[in-house]
Amino acid sequence: MTLQLTFLGTGSGKPMPHRGVSSFGFFREGELFLFDCGENTQTQLTRSSFRPGAIEAIFLTHFHGDHVNGLPGLVGSLTLDQRERPLDIVGPKGLEQWFETLRDLNILWPSFPVRLHEIEEPGVAYEHDDFEVVTRPLDHRVTTWGYALREDERPGRFDLDAARKLGVPEGPLYGRLQDGETVELESGRTVSPDQVLGPTRPGFTLTYCSDTRPCDSAVALAEDADLLVHESTYPAGEEALAHRRGHSTAADAARCADKAGAHRLVLTHISQRYTQLDEMADGVGDIFPETSVARDLRTLELERREAS
Ligand SMILES: [Zn+2]
Numbered sequence: 001m002t003l004q005l006t007f008l009g010t011g012s013g014k015p016m017p018h019r020g021v022s023s024f025g026f027f028r029e030g031e032l033f034l035f036d037c038g039e040n041t042q043t044q045l046t047r048s049s050f051r052p053g054a055i056e057a058i059f060l061t062h063f064h065g066d067h068v069n070g071l072p073g074l075v076g077s078l079t080l081d082q083r084e085r086p087l088d089i090v091g092p093k094g095l096e097q098w099f100e101t102l103r104d105l106n107i108l109w110p111s112f113p114v115r116l117h118e119i120e121e122p123g124v125a126y127e128h129d130d131f132e133v134v135t136r137p138l139d140h141r142v143t144t145w146g147y148a149l150r151e152d153e154r155p156g157r158f159d160l161d162a163a164r165k166l167g168v169p170e171g172p173l174y175g176r177l178q179d180g181e182t183v184e185l186e187s188g189r190t191v192s193p194d195q196v197l198g199p200t201r202p203g204f205t206l207t208y209c210s211d212t213r214p215c216d217s218a219v220a221l222a223e224d225a226d227l228l229v230h231e232s233t234y235p236a237g238e239e240a241l242a243h244r245r246g247h248s249t250a251a252d253a254a255r256c257a258d259k260a261g262a263h264r265l266v267l268t269h270i271s272q273r274y275t276q277l278d279e280m281a282d283g284v285g286d287i288f289p290e291t292s293v294a295r296d297l298r299t300l301e302l303e304r305r306e307a308s
């Protein structure tokens with residue numbers, strides 16, 4: 001049950017030698033989900049432990065170049081790699097028009113089905129076996145969608161001692177109880193799942209808010225999130241400038257994490273004018289202690305929480 005997140009680009013505006021532009025990959029259960037796809041994302045992918053072929057879906061927040069300019073190149077390379085599996089791309093209205101133009105001009109001729117999902121309203125933007133991705137509009141200069149990937153709740157831990165005491169023989173009955181089924185033993189006694197399972201355990205929630213001024217939607221998306229990846233174009237103290245440009249400061253991001261009851265915050269989308277990344281989180285620890293700053297190609301090994 002591996003969960004891994006690798007930042008592929010953590011800067012804003014334009015790609016620089018020291019820092020690329022927005023993108024990260026979230027790897028779960030053998031599949032890769034990409035959030036934003038700024039220029040150079042595919043090169044960064046080759047430097048990471050992820051395989052581009054493992055990409056299952058791509059989520060785009062908005063049509064500013066630093067979040068999407070890498071997409072045509074990546075889709076082109078997947079074609080050269082002879083991908084056949086469908087690829088889902090979720091993003092703002094305009095996605096279909098963009099792809100139509102790329103196809104018409106023969107810039108792209110995908111060898112595989114590209115399934116485009118234009119977001120029209122808040123709600124569930126994408127469904128998968130055991131998680132969904134919910135979206136809400138953020139407050140930026142153009143239509144921008146934030147995302148929360150919410151895994152389903154998991155069954156409680158199996159209590160071996162309890163099962164033995166109840167006389168459940170080791171074997172397939174364990175699995176059936178774990179799947180939520182009441183079983184009958186040879187003795188005629190019935191055993192229900194709640195007799196052998198601990199409390200239900202939460203699934204993992206990953207929230208991504210970029211680009212945005214502080215807003216209620218971001219807080220709602222980040223509610224109880226295990227990990228909030230939030231833009232922090234400017235350091236604390238630069239709120240006036242940040243808000244005028246449709247962005248947040250590190251302190252804004254920390255306040256969002258705090259209000260939402262998130263468990264961990266990582267700041268990304270750092271203005272390229274700031275090179276001392278550690279300073280980006282200065283003055284933020286008092287608002288939300290579990291704050292760190294993203295770096296290109298840094299990987300976070302993530303764990304699901306136990307029942308509280
Ligand atoms: Zn941006």
Ligand SMILES: [Zn+2]
Pocket residue numbers: 062064140211
């Ligand atoms: Zn933007």
